[in-house]
Amino acid sequence: MFVAVNLTFFPQHFLGLSGIPRRYSDYPDSYFKWNQLSSYGSLISVFGVLLFVFILWEAFLVQRSVSFIDASSYSREWEPYLPPDFHGNLETTVGLSK
Numbered sequence: 184m185f186v187a188v189n190l191t192f193f194p195q196h197f198l199g200l201s202g203i204p205r206r207y208s209d210y211p212d213s214y215f216k217w218n219q220l221s222s223y224g225s226l227i228s229v230f231g232v233l234l235f236v237f238i239l240w241e242a243f244l245v246q247r248s249v250s251f252i253d254a255s256s257y258s259r260e261w262e263p264y265l266p267p268d269f270h271g272n273l274e275t276t277v278g279l280s281k
Contacts, residue, residue, distance in 0.1 A: 184231040190224025 194217040199205070203214060210218045 184228060184235075187224050187227035187231055191221050191228060192224075194218070194221040194224070 195205075198210075198214055198217050198221075201214065201217075203210065
């Protein structure tokens with residue numbers, strides 16, 4: 184999608200710098216290559232969106248089991264003493280029982 188969006192809109196930028204106004208349905212022949220490149224980029228973008236929708240549809244249809252459900256987390260989100268004490272740091276609040 185990143186490449187497709189850039190292929191769509193960067194040629195439009197260069198067309199604008201060349202003096203072509205926006206929303207023209209017919210370009211002069213000298214700007215055909217920029218218009219063609221922009222059209223290919225939008226086509227690739229549509230295929231990317233369709234692929235994303237297919238991947239979502241397939242994921243909901245198959246409903247695979249979750250891998251690594253027993254993996255432990257090392258983030259602060261699962262810390263037992265949250266929110267931390269005011270002006271407290273991790274070394275003084277984690278090991279103490281309240």
